[in-house]
Amino acid sequence: MRLGVLDIGSNTVNLLVADARTGVRPVTSTTFRQVLRLMRFLDSRGAINPDGVAALEEAATLAREAAEREGVEAFLTIATSALREATNGPETIARIEAITGVPLHVLDGPGEARYTFLAIRRWFGWSAGNILMLDIGGGSLEVAAGADELPDVALSVPLGAGRVTVEFLPEDPPQAAHIRRLRDHVREQLAPIRDALAGRPQPDHIVGSSKTIRSLARLAGTTQPGWAEEDRLILTRSALKSWIPRMAAMPAEARQQLPGITPERTFQIVGGAVVLHATMKALGVDELEVSPWALREGVLLRYLETVD
Numbered sequence: 001m002r003l004g005v006l007d008i009g010s011n012t013v014n015l016l017v018a019d020a021r022t023g024v025r026p027v028t029s030t031t032f033r034q035v036l037r038l039m040r041f042l043d044s045r046g047a048i049n050p051d052g053v054a055a056l057e058e059a060a061t062l063a064r065e066a067a068e069r070e071g072v073e074a075f076l077t078i079a080t081s082a083l084r085e086a087t088n089g090p091e092t093i094a095r096i097e098a099i100t101g102v103p104l105h106v107l108d109g110p111g112e113a114r115y116t117f118l119a120i121r122r123w124f125g126w127s128a129g130n131i132l133m134l135d136i137g138g139g140s141l142e143v144a145a146g147a148d149e150l151p152d153v154a155l156s157v158p159l160g161a162g163r164v165t166v167e168f169l170p171e172d173p174p175q176a177a178h179i180r181r182l183r184d185h186v187r188e189q190l191a192p193i194r195d196a197l198a199g200r201p202q203p204d205h206i207v208g209s210s211k212t213i214r215s216l217a218r219l220a221g222t223t224q225p226g227w228a229e230e231d232r233l234i235l236t237r238s239a240l241k242s243w244i245p246r247m248a249a250m251p252a253e254a255r256q257q258l259p260g261i262t263p264e265r266t267f268q269i270v271g272g273a274v275v276l277h278a279t280m281k282a283l284g285v286d287e288l289e290v291s292p293w294a295l296r297e298g299v300l301l302r303y304l305e306t307v308d
Contacts, residue, residue: 001020001021001074001304002018002072002074003017003018003026003074003076003304004067004076005076005078005299005300006060006064006076006077006078007080008056008078008079008104009081009082009137010037010039010138010139010163011035011039011162011211011264012035012138013034013036014032014033015030015032016028016031016297017030017031017067018300020300021304022307026297026301029070032062034059034063036055036056036059037138037162037264039082039138039139039163039165040052042086045087046085047086047088048082048089048092053088056092056095057095060100064099075102076105076299076300076303077096077097077100077102077104078104078105078107078296079096079104079105080106080107080112080139080140080295081138081140081160082139083106084106084108085139089106093106108156109140109155109156109157110142110154110156111154112135112142113133113144113151115295115298115302116133116142116295116298117131117144118150119291119296120207120209120291120294122297128205129204130145130204130205131146131147131204131206131207132144132205133207133209133291134206134207134208134209134280134288135208135209136210136212136276137210138161138162138268139158141156141160141275141279142154142156143156143197143279145203147201152200153197155193155196157190157192159189159275159279161268161269161272161275162271164185164274165267165270168185169182169271172251173248173249173270174270176248179248182274183278186282190278190279197283206288206289207290207291208235208276208291209290209291209293209295210295211265212265214233215269215272216235216240216243216272217234218260219258219259220235220239220242220243221234221236221239222236222239232289234287234288236286237281237285237286238286240277240280244274244277252267253266255269255270
């Protein structure tokens with residue numbers, strides 16, 4: 001079965017097309033990405049302004065056309081924090097559904113965490129034992145932990161890379177005082193996560209997912225032989241810390257020259273790095289592994305089970 005998963009996030013609109021069936025690893029046939037950075041389209045009421053809605057409609061149209069070209073048999077659409085929190089979210093969702101012709105499923109934060117955790121569990125396998133997952137999107141940070149496919153803990157806090165950049169790092173390059181204020185804010189927001197994880201077994205694997213974490217791992221991490229198709233990316237807290245002031249000293253335009261930092265991440269990569277470092281420090285994480293699979297793969301895997 002050829003499946004398409006359209007993910008409307010706070011930073012990008014992504015389409016994953018994969019050939020998949022139950023019990024067999026999905027094989028990606030194509031991807032489509034449109035960079036939107038929806039946070040910049042929010043007005044003072046928290047609504048996505050007309051330009052933002054128009055950009056979303058264009059991205060949804062292009063994604064639907066790509067899915068049709070690829071012969072997608074089942075088209076799944078999901079949205080995360082940007083549409084979830086927008087005051088005009090319901091109207092915008094209806095317009096996107098009219099374009100795609102399928103229901104748009106708006107995930108809550110814990111739901112995001114559970115789907116992403118499922119993908120990571122399937123990638124690492126049952127032998128991985130207890131997993132602690134960190135996932136940084138454009139609008140939120142998800143944390144999940146457990147030894148099964150459904151995590152025992154699944155939490156979300158509003159610490160996405162795009163969100164914190166807009167709210168705390170308005171200048172380019174950002175001021176040191178603004179970065180300190182962001183660190184303080186992250187520590188405060190992490191309190192419920194620290195409480196939820198207190199007393200849990202030590203994780204056997206600490207795993208990061210999402211484009212922000214993968215980009216930072218390509219910049220500051222190391223590779224180790226691991227999986228058949230690709231090396232394992234490992235990111236240490238100390239290496240990440242050393243890169244934050246170096247990236248913060250550069251204008252956004254210059255950051256795209258750094259290894260692993262794509263043009264759509266240049267503006268928010270410093271904010272994402274500060275959030276990740278502060279989270280690793282607060283949770284006592286010295287290093288993490290990076291998962292190639294994340295939210296879209298989790299949605300695809302769960303859909304296959306439902307069809308079965």
